Amino acid sequence: KNQVEQSPQSLIILEGKNCTLQCNYTVSPFSNLRWYKQDTGRGPVSLTIMTFSENTKSNGRYTATLDADTKQSSLHITASQLSDSASYICVVSDRGSTLGRLYFGRGTQLTVWP
Amino acid sequence: NAGVMQNPRHLVRRRGQEARLRCSPMKGHSHVYWYRQLPEEGLKFMVYLQKENIIDESGMPKERFSAEFPKEGPSILRIQQVVRGDSAAYFCASSGTGGNGYTFGSGTRLTVV
Numbered sequence: 001k002n003q004v005e006q007s008p009q010s011l012i013i014l015e016g017k018n019c020t021l022q023c024n025y026t027v028s029p030f031s032n033l034r035w036y037k038q039d040t041g042r043g044p045v046s047l048t049i050m051t052f053s054e055n056t057k058s059n060g061r062y063t064a065t066l067d068a069d070t071k072q073s074s075l076h077i078t079a080s081q082l083s084d085s086a087s088y089i090c091v092v093s094d095r096g097s098t099l100g101r102l103y104f105g106r107g108t109q110l111t112v113w114p
Numbered sequence: 115n116a117g118v119m120q121n122p123r124h125l126v127r128r129r130g131q132e133a134r135l136r137c138s139p140m141k142g143h144s145h146v147y148w149y150r151q152l153p154e155e156g157l158k159f160m161v162y163l164q165k166e167n168i169i170d171e172s173g174m175p176k177e178r179f180s181a182e183f184p185k186e187g188p189s190i191l192r193i194q195q196v197v198r199g200d201s202a203a204y205f206c207a208s209s210g211t212g213g214n215g216y217t218f219g220s221g222t223r224l225t226v227v
Contacts, residue, residue: 004156036218043118043205043218044157089156101170102147104156 002027004092006105014113017080021108023073023090031093035064035075038087038107047075047088080112116141118208118219119188126225127196135222138188139208143215146189148174148181151203151221163189196226 004025013019025033032051036044048057048064050073056065061078077084087107094101119138127133139146144165149157159173163183174181178196183189193200203223209216 041220041223043120043207043220045218046216101159102157104149104158106154106156 002092002094002101002103004090004103004105006088006090006108008108009106010109010111012111012113013080015080015082018076018078019080019110021075021077021088021090021110023075023105025071025073025090025092025103025105027092027094027103029095030068030071031095033064033066033073034091034093034102035062035073036089036091038089040086044089044091077110080110082112082114085110085112118143118206118217120204120206120219120222122222123220124223124225126227128227129197130195133193133196133200133224133226135191135193135204135206135224136188137191137206137208137219139206140215140217143208143210143217145209145211146183147207147209148189148191149205149207151205153202157205160191193224196224198226200224201226 007022034049035047038044047062048059050057050066052068063076066073087109089107090105092103121136146163148160151157161174161181162170166185178194180192203221205221207218
């Protein structure tokens, strides 16, 4: 069964600190892995997208890693800001369907305190 | 470029009524995807459409739910005879050919009372 599991479920950190979010998946055949940020009441916004051959990708203070062998990914946030408070969702695409089905994790709810 | 537009943002329906959710894809996009997000849950795929065609509806309940993407106008997700369990946020995404530019709308929050 294709699944995406994220941990921790929620996380509270102080402004300026770093944090790392985890994602494990069983989706097969694998096409790509994306990290999205979803603010409360908004749609998900793409942060990074990585294919099988990529093992790291950065977008400003966000750095995603991918280990396709162990089927694990992480999202590292550096020097957190209050605006980083959001749900971070790991999304894996397969190659089995016509265009690639997206499988969503439940997200990690990050709260940044001043 | 206005992005993916969904309306209404909020929709309240009584049990048994019909709900119609609309999604206008980004300019130049011809692929539309609908997802449902229950409280405290991840987004779940419902249906994937191209203009005038349903490509994959394997995530959509067999009864009461239907979707269309006509040649002209927005994509419509229609829920007939709504029940309380249909209360959720419904997100639409669109993309170009090959999945390029996959972008989500802000969602429609359906509340069934």
